[in-house]
Amino acid sequence: MTTPEATPEAAPEPAPEPAPRATPGATPGATPGATPGATPGAASGATPRPEPLPVVLAGARGHGRWHLANIRRLQEDGLVRLAGICELTPLTEDEYGGEPPEQSADFGALLESTGARIAVVCTPIHTHTDLALAAAERGVHLLLEKPPAPSYAEFRRMADGVAAAGIACQIGFQSLGSHAVPAIRALVADGAIGRPTGIGGAGAWVRPEDYFRRAPWAGRRRLNGVDVIDGALTNPLAHAVATALALAGSTRAEDVTGIETELLRAHDIESDDTSCVRVTTAQGRPVTVAATLCAERADDPYVLVHGTSGRITFWYKQDRVLVQRAGHGPEELHFGRTDLLENLVDHLVTGAPLLVTPDATGAFMKVVEAIRRAPDPAPLPAAAWRRVPGENRRVVPGVDGLVAAAADTLSLYSELGASWALPAGQAAPGSARQSGEPSAQQSAPHPPKEVSTR
Numbered sequence: 001m002t003t004p005e006a007t008p009e010a011a012p013e014p015a016p017e018p019a020p021r022a023t024p025g026a027t028p029g030a031t032p033g034a035t036p037g038a039t040p041g042a043a044s045g046a047t048p049r050p051e052p053l054p055v056v057l058a059g060a061r062g063h064g065r066w067h068l069a070n071i072r073r074l075q076e077d078g079l080v081r082l083a084g085i086c087e088l089t090p091l092t093e094d095e096y097g098g099e100p101p102e103q104s105a106d107f108g109a110l111l112e113s114t115g116a117r118i119a120v121v122c123t124p125i126h127t128h129t130d131l132a133l134a135a136a137e138r139g140v141h142l143l144l145e146k147p148p149a150p151s152y153a154e155f156r157r158m159a160d161g162v163a164a165a166g167i168a169c170q171i172g173f174q175s176l177g178s179h180a181v182p183a184i185r186a187l188v189a190d191g192a193i194g195r196p197t198g199i200g201g202a203g204a205w206v207r208p209e210d211y212f213r214r215a216p217w218a219g220r221r222r223l224n225g226v227d228v229i230d231g232a233l234t235n236p237l238a239h240a241v242a243t244a245l246a247l248a249g250s251t252r253a254e255d256v257t258g259i260e261t262e263l264l265r266a267h268d269i270e271s272d273d274t275s276c277v278r279v280t281t282a283q284g285r286p287v288t289v290a291a292t293l294c295a296e297r298a299d300d301p302y303v304l305v306h307g308t309s310g311r312i313t314f315w316y317k318q319d320r321v322l323v324q325r326a327g328h329g330p331e332e333l334h335f336g337r338t339d340l341l342e343n344l345v346d347h348l349v350t351g352a353p354l355l356v357t358p359d360a361t362g363a364f365m366k367v368v369e370a371i372r373r374a375p376d377p378a379p380l381p382a383a384a385w386r387r388v389p390g391e392n393r394r395v396v397p398g399v400d401g402l403v404a405a406a407a408d409t410l411s412l413y414s415e416l417g418a419s420w421a422l423p424a425g426q427a428a429p430g431s432a433r434q435s436g437e438p439s440a441q442q443s444a445p446h447p448p449k450e451v452s453t454r
Contacts, residue, residue: 050349054083056140057121058107058131059318060091062214063145067120070341077347083114107257108134116140118344122172124217125150125235126228129158141348143341145172146238148361149226151254152369159358160174170344171356173364175239175316176246177343180335184247184305184312184321193307193325200407201244202291203237203301204400208393211293212269219269221376229372230332231271237291237301241277242364243316244289244303250281253362257282259370262412262421263377266294266385274310276394276412277367290406294385294396304407309403384420396420 009046052075060068074080082101087093090103104110111119111134119135121128135142143160149155153377162169162209175181188196212219220228233241245251258280262271276290291301305312308323321333338355346352385396398418405416414421 001196019400022160025032028270043048048079052078052081053078053117053345053348055118055120056084056086056107056110056114056116057082057120057122058086060085060087061095061147062122064122067122067143067341070339071120071289074203074339074342074345076117079342080118083116083178084110086110107131108138111135111138111140117348118143118341119143120341122328124215124228124248125230126223126226129154130168132158133161136162136167136169139165139167141167141344142169143172143344145360146170146242147229147234147368148358148365150229150368151217151372153375154364155358155362155368157364162358165311168344168347168354169358170340170354171358171361172348173239173242173339173356173361174337174340175243176356176360177338177340178316178319178335179337180314180316180319180321181243181246182334183333184314185249187312187323188247188307192323193305193311194309196285197308198286198305199244199287200304200306200410201287201291202304202403202407203240203289203291203339204295204299204403205236205295206235206295206298207273207293207295208391209267210392212267212273219267219271219273221270221372227372229271229368229378231371232273232275232291233289234368234371236293237289238364239316240291240303241367242361243362244269245279245289245312245367246360247280247303247314248283248285248287249306250279250283250287251360251363253359253366255282256280256363256366259367260412261370261374262378263371263374263412264413264420265377265383265394266380270376272371274380274399275371275377276406277370278412279363279412282331286410288406288412290403292399292403294394295400295403296397297400299400302407306331306410324373380420415452 013275055071057064057067057071071080071082074340077083084102086104086107091100093099100115108381114305118138121131121139123131125147132142132144149158160405177294209402217228218230220230223242229316249344250256256279260278263275274292275295276288279287281287300317301313302313302315313322318338323331340355344353348353380396386396388395402413402416406413
């Protein structure tokens with residue numbers, strides 16, 4: 001099976017750190033710097049260290065460069081061995097930084113010739129399912145980039161095939177490896193912020209117009225008749241959605257009872273670049289996430305847990321948490337993070353539980369499906385956006401504040417008085433409700449409107 005040319009799914013993240021970070025707030029009993037897969041006592045010669053697991057990387061350019069650096073980091077630690085790279089156009093020595101391993105455009109053949117135990121798939125969204133199943137058919141375990149698929153049907157085809165093959169599959173929501181996630185859940189369960197009332201998420205990013213021309217599928221909802229469903233909430237800021245659902249304790253498909261979407265665009269693209277979604281959960285608490293790629297200034301995305309007597313803000317790219325509660329001063333906490341490939345290796349060697357299984361992304365995929373089924377994103381009026389001189393990008397004035405307000409109040413853009421959105425109760429351009437249930441706005445109390453604590 002040949003893999004399509006790998007291209008960036010989002011802006012590349014910084015290269016992985018060369019050594020494990022300190023992990024205040026990590027799971028009790030965890031040893032900072034411990035190597036998953038290494039038997040205790042191995043350093044003293046008591047037990048031989050396991051052989052490095054051979055890994056094939058499908059997609060080594062764009063965001064794949066981050067995975068390549070991460071595999072090399074774990075290779076230096078003796079956990080894995082980069083056995084092959086799948087690209088239509090092989091990496092040059094300059095691109096790789098030396099002589100690359102075996103390369104091929106045929107993913108299946110490369111898995112077989114290298115004897116790979118793990119495949120890391122970082123290719124265009126619409127290729128994920130077929131490549132994942134090609135690995136599953138050969139008994140190769142998977143780290144599959146987010147979003148796992150462009151539709152719920154394709155997701156189920158992938159997840160069911162992986163389960164039938166009996167292989168391990170980790171979905172690449174790196175934020176869910178943060179030790180802050182279980183720590184926040186514990187704080188909420190202990191009543192630190194009173195009764196939880198809802199979860200907000202905010203992502204205000206900037207992207208140049210070239211971002212939507214970086215690959216044939218970029219900024220597209222469909223390509224050659226095949227679903228792609230690129231968009232602010234499904235791809236670059238998908239972590240905000242998945243992390244909000246995780247902190248709500250609503251990660252499985254059956255946890256979702258209704259979804260409302262508002263999808264708009266300032267760019268000449270098919271997909272949304274300024275959007276929001278509100279998920280009604282089986283618990284009755286709303287999850288609202290607002291995102292834009294047309295911010296006036298870039299800011300770190302965050303998730304906000306609302307309670308009757310406080311709030312918890314989680315900047316998931318920084319693993320940083322701010323706890324604000326009645327009767328206490330603000331408390332800032334910093335956490336470590338477990339790398340998802342490292343966790344997959346640990347799972348295969350020691351049986352440690354996987355952090356992000358396919359079923360744990362079912363609720364996220366329900367959001368993707370709602371966006372797929374919604375009307376195509378409506379273009380914003382020309383007066384609602386402007387070009388930034390010398391920066392080749394478009395800005396929606398005031399959108400930064402709207403994104404923050406949506407997370408603060410669990411409201412949609414149309415309920416916040418955006419000049420380019422219709423008032424609540426009318427069908428906003430590009431908006432859709434995916435169930436007949438009452439909206440979260442109607443069925444769940446909002447915390448008071450307040451200034452963002454970013």
